Amino acid sequence: xxxxxxxxxxxxxxxxxxxxxxxxxxxxxxxxxxxxxxxxxxxxxxxxxxxxxxxxxxxxxxxxxxxxxxxxxxxxxxxxxxxxxxxxxxxxxxxxxxxxxxxxxxxxxxxxxxxxxxxxxxxxxxxxxxxxxxxxxxxxxxxxxxxxxxxxxxxxxxxxxxxxxxxxxxxxxxxxxxxxxxxxxxxxxxxxxxxxxxxxxxxxxxxxxxxxxx
Ligand code: 1PW
Numbered sequence: 001x002x003x004x005x006x007x008x009x010x011x012x013x014x015x016x017x018x019x020x021x022x023x024x025x026x027x028x029x030x031x032x033x034x035x036x037x038x039x040x041x042x043x044x045x046x047x048x049x050x051x052x053x054x055x056x057x058x059x060x061x062x063x064x065x066x067x068x069x070x071x072x073x074x075x076x077x078x079x080x081x082x083x084x085x086x087x088x089x090x091x092x093x094x095x096x097x098x099x100x101x102x103x104x105x106x107x108x109x110x111x112x113x114x115x116x117x118x119x120x121x122x123x124x125x126x127x128x129x130x131x132x133x134x135x136x137x138x139x140x141x142x143x144x145x146x147x148x149x150x151x152x153x154x155x156x157x158x159x160x161x162x163x164x165x166x167x168x169x170x171x172x173x174x175x176x177x178x179x180x181x182x183x184x185x186x187x188x189x190x191x192x193x194x195x196x197x198x199x200x201x202x203x204x205x206x207x208x209x210x211x212x213x214x
Pocket of ligand 1 (some may be wrong): 154
């Protein structure tokens with residue numbers, strides 16, 4: 001069954017990440033942030049317990065949207081132009097957060113690390129047995145990615161929240177893509193696009209030594 005017109009579907013969210021990559025392998029910030037906005041809606045639909053997770057993502061999306069709609073919006077069209085502009089203009093704190101605590105580069109880096117988690121989690125969900133526990137898939141993917149960057153208290157709160165996740169089949173249905181089987185097929189189609197956004201960003205940040213921005 002297809003999702004009703006106008007209803008939230010994870011398919012569109014993942015489609016935004018597909019639209020974010022250009023032929024020249026640039027990442028367009030508009031679709032990238034649109035994808036994130038959709039993910040946040042999805043997280044919120046999982047219940048209030050996830051709002052502390054989505055709150056930080058929302059704050060970071062807002063910072064980026066203000067750059068993308070601001071005076072220098074041309075510079076913030078792609079990730080590549082943003083990195084070039086901010087570095088050339090000395091707008092990035094490289095050692096410690098001081099004069100430019102909310103640079104686009106450090107803000108996107110946080111979203112980028114979270115995207116890795118999402119990628120591992122959805123891949124885990126896609127390939128897991130039907131009776132697997134979503135909370136275990138989520139905890140494992142978190143521990144293998146984002147958790148490294150979080151202090152103990154955040155890791156603890158996140159792990160507690162994961163216990164509230166619904167079963168694998170219920171989760172696949174919340175995605176609103178159709179039956180669990182159809183959702184698995186959609187994930188198989190969509191995940192390479194998330195990987196591609198992730199890979200291009202990782203390469204760009206590595207090239208400019210930005211992977212550890214404070
Ligand atoms: C079901 C899987 C969904 C994955 C969605 C990803 C949402 C990620 C948000 C995690 C936020 C956890 C709490 C916030 C921690 C911040 O301190 C941290 N932010 C992130 C995104 O890791 C670091 O940001 P900061 O403090 O350096 O500004």
